[in-house]
Amino acid sequence: MATLTEQPGGPSPSPIDPAAARENAQRVLRRKKITAGIGKRIFLVVISVIFLIPLLWMLSTALKSTGDLSKVPPPIIPQHWAWSNFKEVFKQLPFGTFYLNSFWITLLTTIGSVASNFIVAYGFSCIEWRGRDKVFYLVLGTLFLPFPITLIPMFDMFARLHWINTYLPLVVPAFLGSAFFTFLLRQFLLQIPRDNLDAARIDGASEWRILWQIVAPMARPALGAVAIFSAVGAWNDFLGPLIYLQDNAHMTLSIGIQSFQQANGNVPYNLLMAGSLMIILPLVILFFIFQRYFIRGITMGSFK
């Protein structure tokens, strides 16, 4: 390598005018850069469009009037923009009820999961005690436990408690910690300097106060990631509501539409897509506001 770097850098006698040569080289380089950029961009635009086609088709179908929908072949861009479809979804299906149910379950799950995992992760990181890391291995072990194995016993248990067709089976477990979020928060809390905590302890602050007044503000990015992930998880959950919720008054968006279709026949596709759009919209908005937390959460889980 050393020899290689010496060669091109060394002053070599050249018959060509150095200034012209440099200019020429720069022009070639610039042209190369532009064409390389174009190649890259064509590729990037094409795959981006391919990935967005399903969403664009959803948008286009959601805005089609009944007339546009029945045209063969279907128009790519709707001829009459049927904004009323979004209102129709609420009229023809109990969509508002589904939406509110999903909202409440998501909100409660998120609160529970942030609070409980923060408290547990604090016990695993900010307090030193004998055997702590051995117990933490147990948490890590459960991280790899596939959920189907606990599915049936949990259903049986909740049935005995008469919790079926209530929010409780979906919400209560969130208040009791989860391996993944505890792990994620612990990794973050371990980076907080011990001195800050010890200083507060010497001043007589209780662990509970340190947790909420000192550690919580510092851990905001990690808590944000946990909040977003549990919110998205609850909003997207399908199997949980499918098993535990039974009538329309309690159903979430994930299972409500399907169950409505099974009972009343298929929902027209323009309304189905308008509904889907409204299901996805909060997620997309959340993503654009909290992009950094999303990305940190996804990558933190795999690397640290």
Added chain:
Amino acid sequence: MADTLQAQAPSAGRRREPRKPMSPREKQNMRRGLLFLTPWAIGFLVFIAYPLVYSIIISFTSYTGMNHAKFIGWDNYKSLFTDPLVGQSIGNTLFYAVLAVPIGLVVSVLLALAMNRNVKEVAWYRTALYVPSLVPVFAMSFIFVVLVNPQYGIVNKVIEAFGGGNVNYLAEPTSAKVVIVVMAQLGAGNAALIFLAGLNNIPQTLYEAARIDGANPWQSFTKITLPLLTPAILFNLITGISGGLQVFTQAYIMTGGGPDNGTLFYMYYLYKNAFSYAQLGFASAMAVALFLFGMLLALLVFWVTRRFVNYDASAA
């Protein structure tokens, strides 16, 4: 992961010494630490330990959820081999996983490379490629029902434009599974972000050194990028396999397990046994079998990839 755990356990060598009795302060810390763990401890006992044991116990019984569970020995496990639908659901699941997992890895690596391109507006491409991963599986299933519909969808329109025929892909067992495999690729963004983080961890000096040594881009990719991405590949492979074996929602919404049980995946059949046929004992046996198979497969993957996975770069 291993690093931080070791850093937190400096007493590895000291452990063999006789344990000193805890000072009052240590005892206090212990009490406090355990107090903070209470939510997890309750959750662990109620939602993990108890269900795990209970699953295994009722897998040896005939149980509908209403009756008194009756011990029937290995009968449920024997039925796993005699029930033709178990065999078919395993076949369907393996068909899906064998296609979706490797294709998913390739697609997500390609996405990560695309997201890592050195152009000014790369943030736009990243967003475009990631946003479909935000769509919940159930909603993406609704979208695909419309997308591949012979009358209302754009897929058939495009294929017809290239001279193909108009086909209802969800009406044929194999093509219905292929649709579900293709649909899974739209969610490759999450894995791609993990690969992207992996790419950013690779020191640029390695590429510069390789270029100076005359390596072409393909050589740089196979000799630097891929080996140093192996930890991320392993992670995505394991989560991909685990997710692939549990595929369910798509079939429930798009095909109802049909046609001809062609999308009756293992989890779907398990769900049906438990919640439609009230065969909780048999469904538990299916769950235990899935659990053991998943664990064995994960161990096998770890064992096979042991020699290939390179943790040096992520540390560097």
